[in-house]
Amino acid sequence: MIVSGNATDKLASRPESRLAARTGGPTLLLMLLPVAAHAQLALVTFDGTTESPVGTTYNYGTVSNGDTKDVRFRARNVGNSKVDLTTLTVSGTGFSILAVNGVVPSPIAPTNFLEFTIRFSAALAASYSANLQVNSISVLLLATSVPAPEVTVFPACLPGSTGGVDFPPVAIGTTGGCVFSVRNPSAQPLLISTLSVTGDAAFQGPQNLATPLTLRPNDAITFTVQFTPVCGTLNYAAMLNVNTRAYPLAGAGLTPPLPKPLLSFDTAKIGSGEQHTISMILPSPAACATSGNLTMAFTGVAGDQSVSFLSGSAHTLPFSVKAKDTQISINGQTSAPFQTGTTAGAITFTLNGTPIDGDATTKVTIPPAPLAIESASASNQRAGELDITVTGYDNTYSAGTMSFTFFDTGGNAIGSAAAADFTSNFKSFFSGATTGSAFLMRVSFPVIGNQLSIGKVQVNLTNSAGQAQTGSLTFQ
């Protein structure tokens, strides 16, 4: 029933008014019973957490044309004895009983209640009223249906599956947005009392638009809702509130790939048998805190497990970078030490565990080199034997050919250098080596005669990359 302007008529027909007219006072008992029951029954609304008393009127407020609004009521027994709830009706256009959490009639025990929901369905723009009757309690329900603004969203934003708007994904650290328009489709001016965004703070807007504002017929306003996802959250939700209507907004943040790190070493030239450090920086700050793994792998003329980091796991270390920072921390430090092993080949450093804008793989070439001699000594302490010991490595795995030049105690060379080929010995040794080419070689020469007359020896060792000499070793 459209009640605009005729509320008085409606009030005149309220049941309680009718009850007073009917009772008139024939008996005292008939007079007191309803009054007692009325006083024992209280009508309240319930918003899910709080009950609020209802007076003789209850206003649903304004509801947009085409929308509905539900209110939960409770008829609560506040007396000390049961009350029979016998009447629950709503009369009036637009209002209806949506649900009753129980049956009518039924008794309500002290402190108990019966809950029911009254829905208002807004149709044509007008004022509405209805009478809610709960036993002897009459409540005038009021509501106003107002024209609904027409909300439009423009590409590339799309209507979402829930009747809202899906924002295009936005890279974290940047801002995207959707352009909306609110139009007055009716022939009367339309008051926009509410135009706001609530929910995740990643959604912001509208900017520079104050409410309330009035839209003339067919007029529209446009505005932007900005979406700025932040680190740590990928999915976002909010509501665009236009008067009484709320439109769900949904957006997704995209974690941007890490800018391609710059890998650097403590020196430009790297060879076998060395220890160095690797460090990593970003050419531009990371949008978000990121972590991953730095892995080193080796390929060469043979496997070499001694090619490894020197702290933490041998071949993989965690790295991390803070948001807005360019320094990458490796295993908690600004750099990571590693050793290059004793094999010619290439050490490849790769990053994984997080998207990277480009290929950050860095390869370090370990060139073939002549034998490296760590230490060498000569001994004449065993009778009939001259012993020569050489410790070193051969990163080409091709050692074996060598020569020995002996000197007498006066420093004079004894004949020409004696050639020897221990290639098969080295091949046999290297075939079982997994930790590089480091070797300890003991060469013994049987001696006939006075071995103490031989004072020194110099060893010349050859591999595919060149020659190396021990220097002059004194027999002792």
Add this chain to the structure above:
Amino acid sequence: MKILFFLSACAWAQIEQPQLGIMLDRAGVARPVWGVSASVTLGTAVATEVVSMACSRRWCIASTAAGLVSWGNGRQWRSEAPAGTAVFAFSGDSAYVYSSGQLAKWREGTRELVGVDVSGEILSMRVVDGALEFAVRRDDGTWIVRDGNAIVAALPEATGPVMLLDRAVLFATDDAVILRRTDASEMRFPAAGAESFVVMGDGLVQIRARDANYALRIEAGREKLFLLPEIQ
């Protein structure tokens, strides 16, 4: 000439993986260190729950939670006492062990107490010409002394661990480790935060620092500092 020709024709070679020494990791595990300087790998544990350790060219001795243990040449000896922090000095096939205020001579599992009159905290020991020398820390500084507190030398810069070596002394300052030879020549190595030294073997000392484990090759003319891997 004839002799040399004969020699070369009969020479034979034996090739094996070089072992640099034994290191003591952060977990108190003694492990062999294989390879060459700056390119090493660690072997499997040879002793656990090690508190203090030292290795000569041929054998090692360690103080463990279970007592003293020494090993070398395929043999091993144990003794239940003493445990805890210990200082060692090799003397041929024997070793002097200073622990819990007692000095003893250790040889193949037997301990023989040795009387000594040295005041201060004993940091290191060595045998020089058959006599023991001690590095001691006192209120008035760090000294090298002999029995009876006879002063041999002063180490005023030493604020950290000290290791008496053969014809050299290694000591730590706040930001470096210094190798000083008997000819007074010195070399500084940037190993900050040194907390203790361990003789790993012939010519190699482990420097156990706050953030890293180093090895220092001390052979004259071949000095080299490098990092040791850490097993985690």
